[in-house]
Amino acid sequence: MVGAPLRTWVDGVPDDRVSVFDRGLHYGDGLFETFRVQHGRPCLWRDHRRRLALGAQRLGLPDLDTDRLLAEVRALSADRPLAVVKLLVTRGDGGRGYRPSRDARPRRILSLYPWPDHPPAWSAQGVDVILCQTSVSEQPRLAGIKHLNRLEQVLARDEWDDPAIAEGLMADADGRLVGGTMSNLFLVLGDRLVTPSLDRAGVAGTVRAAVIREAPALGYVIVERGVELADLFAADGAFLTNALIGCWSIRRVGGRDLGQAPLLVALASSIRRLAATPD
Amino acid sequence: MVGAPLRTWVDGVPDDRVSVFDRGLHYGDGLFETFRVQHGRPCLWRDHRRRLALGAQRLGLPDLDTDRLLAEVRALSADRPLAVVKLLVTRGDGGRGYRPSRDARPRRILSLYPWPDHPPAWSAQGVDVILCQTSVSEQPRLAGIKHLNRLEQVLARDEWDDPAIAEGLMADADGRLVGGTMSNLFLVLGDRLVTPSLDRAGVAGTVRAAVIREAPALGYVIVERGVELADLFAADGAFLTNALIGCWSIRRVGGRDLGQAPLLVALASSIRRLAATPD
Incomplete structure (x- = not known):
């Protein structure tokens, strides 16, 4: 696969698979962010965090623990001078049907990618x-x-x-x-x-x-x-x-x-x- | 999880997890169908098949092997007098970025659910x-x-x-x-x-x-x-x-x-x- 990530964590644990019941897969029921990271430090973090919070509010997702998220972004990318981290936050697993559960447990997927080689x-x-x-x-x-x-x-x-x-x-x-x-x-x-x-x-x-x-x-x-x-x-x-x-x-x-x-x-x-x- | 499926097959094999690189998860890049099945026989199969083909054409997905798909729907649900089969067809795995690969290998996910108990x-x-x-x-x-x-x-x-x-x-x-x-x-x-x-x-x-x-x-x-x-x-x-x-x-x-x-x-x-x- 072209453009595959270097490593991926699901809910803070190294993994590259998720449940087929994830509502992100079934409905696109979730959010994402793509960060520029330098030695583990994300650029424009406050703007990414603000947009995530707005997105969560619009979709009726619980508030994200952004401190934990930042710690994970740092740990995932610390060994890279320049890289990309993509975050997906989905509503987590669900049964059949559009109705979102009131007690959804959102899933976070963090992937580290090499820096893109645009001309x-x-x-x-x-x-x-x-x-x-x-x-x-x-x-x-x-x-x-x-x-x-x-x-x-x-x-x-x-x-x-x-x-x-x-x-x-x-x-x-x-x-x-x-x-x-x-x-x-x-x-x-x-x-x-x-x-x-x-x-x-x-x-x-x-x-x-x-x-x-x-x-x-x-x-x-x-x-x-x-x-x-x-x-x-x-x-x-x-x-x-x-x-x-x-x-x-x-x-x-x-x-x-x-x-x-x-x-x-x-x-x-x-x-x-x-x-x-x-x- | 409320409304969990009875069983799920990914690309014809029993499984309940998929790659986190699936483009269905990242972009909602795929299609679905929900069938009424009776003793393994889907109702309105030709209409479902026609809509799937139209969807694949619109999204630029390769033609689906609908004979194989029908065989799988039958096998998955044969032991149930009345049930629901949900099919997801995604563009399969992809790297970062919206651009769909010319040689995408679509993934099919079939899940069998109990018949819904509407009043x-x-x-x-x-x-x-x-x-x-x-x-x-x-x-x-x-x-x-x-x-x-x-x-x-x-x-x-x-x-x-x-x-x-x-x-x-x-x-x-x-x-x-x-x-x-x-x-x-x-x-x-x-x-x-x-x-x-x-x-x-x-x-x-x-x-x-x-x-x-x-x-x-x-x-x-x-x-x-x-x-x-x-x-x-x-x-x-x-x-x-x-x-x-x-x-x-x-x-x-x-x-x-x-x-x-x-x-x-x-x-x-x-x-x-x-x-x-x-x-």
Whole structure:
């Protein structure tokens, strides 16, 4: 299997199998997080922790013991200078039927993966992306959180094979851009950073949260609003963020050049530093 | 665990654990079916098989060996006069990231469950249902098929605890009814059976398919179209279908009485027979 993890723990114990009754498997009934870890220290931990808590609240899962979770992330990845930890939290085992049990015992699955080998040029010079045909559906109750119902992203990611394409942008049924399959989108418009509002669809990323928090220090004003494709082509520049890529500026969308504001290189570099700072 | 299966096979072998790398667990990347089985014979097998094939095509999964699958369903349930078999088909193991592998090896998980003990009065006298607050999102690429992204149904089913409520109806964001959390909806309007069109949301059930096929024999004309709540209250009657309940007529929605056409009792009974006939 390509991209297999180095090691996996289930509920704190080394294991690579789970019960077939897990509700994550049956319904996607759970959450996940993907951390950049450096010598056992997760980056943007507080943002990941906050999103997990929001997700648990939305799904009606019990509060997670995040201190124990942090200790496990550290122990799992301590021997690696740079790696990825993926966490799944499911509602645990269940019987047949959608109804969630009031006394669910959530299951946590932590996997350590090698750092992904994206071409260094993607950080240095920006990326080419496509616009996916697969739309993102709108569901306010699930918008923003990182839940396990990700078939739309799977279908969208299956739309291209070309290794020169770094990411695919996704829009809702009305053509409003939501983000990339695995990343958030920002437009640079003068001194404003415009990012799609995610109250009806999309995942509110941890680097996105950091950019919003640090925007004043970076010299920008944040605007969350609807973003059309025309806005993207009219912008001074645009970039993608997530916990692993940090920040990639976008060179072309579907073969069409985007604005490349001179400040974009420095801004992308600053955001990569934000994403690479352990809490 | 309440509602645990009697036995489970993974890829044809008795087992109750799967790899934590299964893409069904990570992304809900797969399909399921729930069969009524009688002495090892699944009811509405051809409808289940057809929906599975459609789902596999939509998700880009390899064709399933349905002959082998049928043999396994039979062997798993042969010693039971009446039981439930749930099948999960996932894309199998995968590495990190949404991209589906071109050479995925799907995994099949078959579980045998006892027949559910719904109150007999629900078949005989009809059911009370509520209207759920949780909406169904619209995604044409996933509409109709029975995929593993079912968080909306989980959230909707979590909206009521009252054991006197049999089901919850769900609508899309525009208020068009899609069906129940686990069932399809039909309205009786004179000699017409009106059922929500499922080209943008919902699961096209096997009993729904049988009702559509057999409608002329039952003396009805089928109409698939948008259905509003007002249509429901104006109808001569309404009923719910799925492979396990067969058919329940609806008595009340959110405490409000529905029409109870005299023919409804006989019609519901005929549909239950359709659902209980092994292929």
